[in-house]
Amino acid sequence: MTKWDQFFQEKVKKIFEEKKKILDIGGGLRVLKNRGNIFDPKRAWIEKYLSSVDYQVLDPVPDYNPDIVGDIHKLPLQDESFEAVFCISVLEHIENPFQAFEEMYRILKPGGYCFIYVPFLYCYHAHPGYYGDFWRYTEEALRFLGKKFSKIEIQGVRGPIETWFYLTPLSRFKVINLFARKLDKIFKKENSKQVSGYNVFLIK
Numbered sequence: 001m002t003k004w005d006q007f008f009q010e011k012v013k014k015i016f017e018e019k020k021k022i023l024d025i026g027g028g029l030r031v032l033k034n035r036g037n038i039f040d041p042k043r044a045w046i047e048k049y050l051s052s053v054d055y056q057v058l059d060p061v062p063d064y065n066p067d068i069v070g071d072i073h074k075l076p077l078q079d080e081s082f083e084a085v086f087c088i089s090v091l092e093h094i095e096n097p098f099q100a101f102e103e104m105y106r107i108l109k110p111g112g113y114c115f116i117y118v119p120f121l122y123c124y125h126a127h128p129g130y131y132g133d134f135w136r137y138t139e140e141a142l143r144f145l146g147k148k149f150s151k152i153e154i155q156g157v158r159g160p161i162e163t164w165f166y167l168t169p170l171s172r173f174k175v176i177n178l179f180a181r182k183l184d185k186i187f188k189k190e191n192s193k194q195v196s197g198y199n200v201f202l203i204k
Contacts, residue, residue, distance in 0.1 A: 002181070003190075004199055007155040009045075011201045015113050016049035019083035023107070025072055027057045027064065028088025028117065037064040061130070072100045077107045084113040091118050093131040101145045108204045114149070118142065119197040121163050139193055142200055149202040159184030160194035 001009075012029075015022065027036030031046045035057045058075070059066035070076040072087075073096055085104050091097050104114055118137040126133040137145075139154055146152045158166060162180040170176045184190055 004155050004157040007153075007199050007201075011113075011115050011153075011199070012046060013049075015084045015086075015115060016046070016053060019053070019113060021054045021082050022056070022084045022086070023068075023077075023082045024055065024057045024086040024088075025104075026059060026088065026090040027066065028090060029086055032057070035065050035067065063130075072103060074099075075103045075107055079106055080109045080112075082107050082112065083109050084115075086115050088115070088117040089119070091116065091137070092122075092133060092135045093126070095134060097135060097137075097145060101148075105148050105204060110204055112204045114200075114202040114204070116142075116200040116202070117157075117197060118200070120195055121160075121167070122196055123167055137198065139198065142198060146200070146202050149204055151203040153201045155199045156191075156193070156195035156197075157199060158196040159189045160192045161187070161189060163194060163196045166196055 027038070029043060029046055030036060030038050030040035031043045031050070033039045036059075056067040058068040058070050058072075060069065060071050062069050068076065072090065072094055085108060087100075087104060091100060094100055108114060118135075120136050120138060122136065124133050139156075142154055143152060159181065161183045162177060165171055165176055165180040184192075
């Protein structure tokens with residue numbers, strides 16, 4: 001397992017085991033076929049946690065059957081009303097990430113958790129008629145945006161060589177990705193800031 005997958009699994013488990021009221025902005029966990037536009041069977045291990053928490057999905061449109069229809073720039077939720085927030089592959093698609101961070105912070109209870117994924121060196125991926133593709137994020141940008149939180153942990157996803165291959169059609173071949181990952185290790189690029197994106201864990 002890669003260190004970024006391990007980071008993801010550890011933080012997701014921590015959230016579901018320690019918090020009870022959880023908001024998934026955009027349905028980025030991809031664990032429910034009936035509440036989101038993308039389902040990922042590889043995330044099935046998360047499903048067992050859902051029955052013991054109040055897990056709600058928020059989306060800006062009703063098309064994919066979210067629990068709450070609302071805009072991340074102005075969440076239709078009370079202050080300190082959730083214990084945890086997931087915001088996975090959303091922040092590149094919105095107009096104002098500063099406002100989005102303020103809103104996520106606002107609705108979290110003190111000590112609440114927030115898990116975010118954002119891209120950095122990544123392909124253009126708008127969804128015409130649904131959302132655009134506005135932003136890419138460096139580690140410095142994430143630390144600045146999350147400065148109100150009491151703690152922030154950041155884990156890069158992929159090294160620079162694997163990231164380069166991931167941006168090409170060769171990424172369809174698993175062996176190529178594994179080879180590129182090996183090269184990142186050989187050339188000691190594992191801690192490079194030239195990454196595909198970042199997994200981020202914040203505590204209010």
